[in-house]
Amino acid sequence: xxxxxxxxxxxxxxxxxxxxxxxxxxxxxxxxxxxxxxxxxxxxxxxxxxxxxxxxxxxxxxxxxxxxxxxxxxxxxxxxxxxxxxxxxxxxxxxxxxxxxxxxxxxxxxxxxx
Amino acid sequence: xxxxxxxxxxxxxxxxxxxxxxxxxxxxxxxxxxxxxxxxxxxxxxxxxxxxxxxxxxxxxxxxxxxxxxxxxxxxxxxxxxxxxxxxxxxxxxxxxxxxxxxxxxxxxxxxxx
Numbered sequence: 001x002x003x004x005x006x007x008x009x010x011x012x013x014x015x016x017x018x019x020x021x022x023x024x025x026x027x028x029x030x031x032x033x034x035x036x037x038x039x040x041x042x043x044x045x046x047x048x049x050x051x052x053x054x055x056x057x058x059x060x061x062x063x064x065x066x067x068x069x070x071x072x073x074x075x076x077x078x079x080x081x082x083x084x085x086x087x088x089x090x091x092x093x094x095x096x097x098x099x100x101x102x103x104x105x106x107x108x109x110x111x112x113x114x
Numbered sequence: 115x116x117x118x119x120x121x122x123x124x125x126x127x128x129x130x131x132x133x134x135x136x137x138x139x140x141x142x143x144x145x146x147x148x149x150x151x152x153x154x155x156x157x158x159x160x161x162x163x164x165x166x167x168x169x170x171x172x173x174x175x176x177x178x179x180x181x182x183x184x185x186x187x188x189x190x191x192x193x194x195x196x197x198x199x200x201x202x203x204x205x206x207x208x209x210x211x212x213x214x215x216x217x218x219x220x221x222x223x224x225x226x227x228x
């Protein structure tokens with residue numbers, strides 16, 4: 001079964017600074033990987049996904065993520081954070097076999113300060 | 115295309131009561147999953163329905179049940195409510211629930227147990 005770890009519970013960055021949110025997964029093959037964002041009082045919105053091919057994937061809102069097989073990681077990055085990026089971010093992994101549900105990490109809460 | 119719709123948005127119940135939550139998936143999506151989100155436990159998978167059949171189930175007691183109708187709409191029922199059931203309940207839909215298909219989330223139902 002697959003699993004996901006987001007090592008950082010809470011991160012604070014200054015507006016305009018760069019951002020990297022960490023995600024490590026455990027799965028026996030190349031997984032399907034996703035990043036979601038959740039603003040207060042709302043559901044989760046898909047930021048980007050990785051299935052295969054180019055290991056650097058671009059998403060919405062200026063986010064990107066890089067799949068590194070050797071490190072079992074799929075870190076989310078943004079070169080310049082905006083105050084509106086303050087939210088909770090979830091990494092998720094999907095399996096190739098059958099209809100196994102996505103497994104989500106526990107999330108990283110991002111705070112943005114002026 | 116309309117997104118995933120969850121009703122009601124907010125509910126207040128007392129211990130021992132039962133509650134039914136509703137989810138209308140994106141048109142054409144046949145897989146509906148339910149999650150419980152709490153500050154301490156993050157996103158926990160409840161169950162997934164596909165073509166009116168429960169296909170996957172998380173580790174929740176039998177008080178939590180669900181069903182899916184022929185139009186893919188889904189309901190979740192919780193009986194004999196406990197204080198610990200206070201949470202945000204999220205519904206997500208995808209085309210067929212495969213691991214490479216992103217899930218699209220509703221804004222959730224906030225359930226508070228008094």
